Amino acid sequence: MIFHLTSKKPILVVGNGVRSAEAKKLLLEFAEKTSIPVLTTMNGVDLIQDELRIGFIGVYGNRAANMIVNSADLVIAVGARLGLRQVGNAKAFFAPNARLIRADIDQYELSRSIKEDEEKYLIDAAKFLQELLGEEIPRYDAWKRRCFAVKELLAETDQEPGNLCIRKIAELLPPDPVIAVDVGQNLCWSAQSFSLKGQRGRILIGGGYGSMGCALPFAIGASIAESKGTVYCVTGDGGLQMNIQELQVVVREQLPIKILVLNNHVLGKISEIQQFSYDCRYAQTTRESGYTVPDFRRIAEAYGIRAVSVDSFMELENYRAWLSDKTPCLIDICLEEDSRLIPKVNWNSNQILPEIDAMLQKKAEELLM
Numbered sequence: 001m002i003f004h005l006t007s008k009k010p011i012l013v014v015g016n017g018v019r020s021a022e023a024k025k026l027l028l029e030f031a032e033k034t035s036i037p038v039l040t041t042m043n044g045v046d047l048i049q050d051e052l053r054i055g056f057i058g059v060y061g062n063r064a065a066n067m068i069v070n071s072a073d074l075v076i077a078v079g080a081r082l083g084l085r086q087v088g089n090a091k092a093f094f095a096p097n098a099r100l101i102r103a104d105i106d107q108y109e110l111s112r113s114i115k116e117d118e119e120k121y122l123i124d125a126a127k128f129l130q131e132l133l134g135e136e137i138p139r140y141d142a143w144k145r146r147c148f149a150v151k152e153l154l155a156e157t158d159q160e161p162g163n164l165c166i167r168k169i170a171e172l173l174p175p176d177p178v179i180a181v182d183v184g185q186n187l188c189w190s191a192q193s194f195s196l197k198g199q200r201g202r203i204l205i206g207g208g209y210g211s212m213g214c215a216l217p218f219a220i221g222a223s224i225a226e227s228k229g230t231v232y233c234v235t236g237d238g239g240l241q242m243n244i245q246e247l248q249v250v251v252r253e254q255l256p257i258k259i260l261v262l263n264n265h266v267l268g269k270i271s272e273i274q275q276f277s278y279d280c281r282y283a284q285t286t287r288e289s290g291y292t293v294p295d296f297r298r299i300a301e302a303y304g305i306r307a308v309s310v311d312s313f314m315e316l317e318n319y320r321a322w323l324s325d326k327t328p329c330l331i332d333i334c335l336e337e338d339s340r341l342i343p344k345v346n347w348n349s350n351q352i353l354p355e356i357d358a359m360l361q362k363k364a365e366e367l368l369m
């Protein structure tokens with residue numbers, strides 16, 4: 001018996017290992033059979049979508065997801081390595097009220113301990129889920145409803161312009177889209193706010209490698225793999241400048257890649273670190289400190305790609321047709337320079353910052369009690 005029947009608030013945390021083991025169907029089956037809430041890591045953010053999606057955990061994870069981890073009494077992590085980005089610096093604060101079960105195919109990942117009494121299974125994610133499916137596990141409908149009520153309650157907190165922009169893009173996409181995302185704030189906003197229609201869509205990210213400029217080559221590869229399929233490429237202005245020459249491949253191969261530039265005119269992720277951790281001593285990240293952005297519309301047009309610059313993501317509505325036809329395009333979306341990345345889990349505790357309205361916080365905590 002792997003599952004602890006005494007558990008009242010169990011959760012599943014799934015990572016990319018579930019995809020590698022081709023166990024996504026088993027995951028959905030398990031989630032449906034038991035009603036145990038499913039959370040993901042950033043790498044597994046597209047493993048579960050639509051009404052099943054609560055969010056991803058970790059430093060820049062969704063507030064509701066991290067609150068649920070803080071309150072759960074059983075965490076079953078499958079194919080999720082639970083690295084620093086998920087667990088933080090002070091392991092004692094990770095899922096402080098829970099027993100931890102870890103299933104991973106990678107011996108090295110399991111050799112790192114997170115909790116002294118954690119239970120580890122060196123096993124393929126599909127086999128592990130199959131074993132769980134064979135166990136008599138009660139349904140957790142009421143607990144799942146409470147988790148989703150918290151998600152609902154907090155739906156409008158932490159909504160920076162970057163999040164709202166991703167929500168707008170998601171609204172305009174067809175079911176099961178393939179999306180390639182770059183690195184920086186644009187990645188975190190995407191992971192936080194891309195709720196996809198359908199269960200087969202993909203969000204391709206560089207994960208732990210964090211190599212800026214990956215989105216456009218990812219999009220090219222994904223489009224070719226799908227016999228010139230449509231791919232949505234979400235990138236920051238800095239990331240696009242890393243591999244901008246690949247626009248020629250898009251044109252030469254006539255790939256229906258839709259490039260959406262979240263253009264805040266700064267190397268946002270790093271300028272934010274310089275703002276908060278280095279007392280606003282910006283270096284090579286903002287216009288004044290030595291970073292500038294070209295006119296992407298004109299560059300795309302020079303390559304022969306249809307392009308437009310919009311002052312606000314609200315204008316994306318006017319380009320619905322561009323996003324659904326089979327021709328490449330670039331939409332340069334102007335974002336506020338100071339669109340921030342929130343919430344953030346304190347590296348040395350499990351406190352989620354910034355604090356929200358006390359009444360809202362209390363209500364969410366009561367739901368999770």
Ligand SMILES: Cc1ncc(C[n+]2csc(CCOP(=O)(O)OP(=O)(O)O)c2C)c(N)n1
Pocket residue numbers: 182183184185186187210211212213235236237238239240262264266267268269270
């Ligand atoms: C090749 C490479 N160089 C530097 C970094 C460090 N880095 C991470 S995010 C980032 C800024 C990204 O800026 P931008 O592409 O404009 O995206 P934003 O954060 O503004 O969304 C930098 C420099 C990196 N991850 N990869």
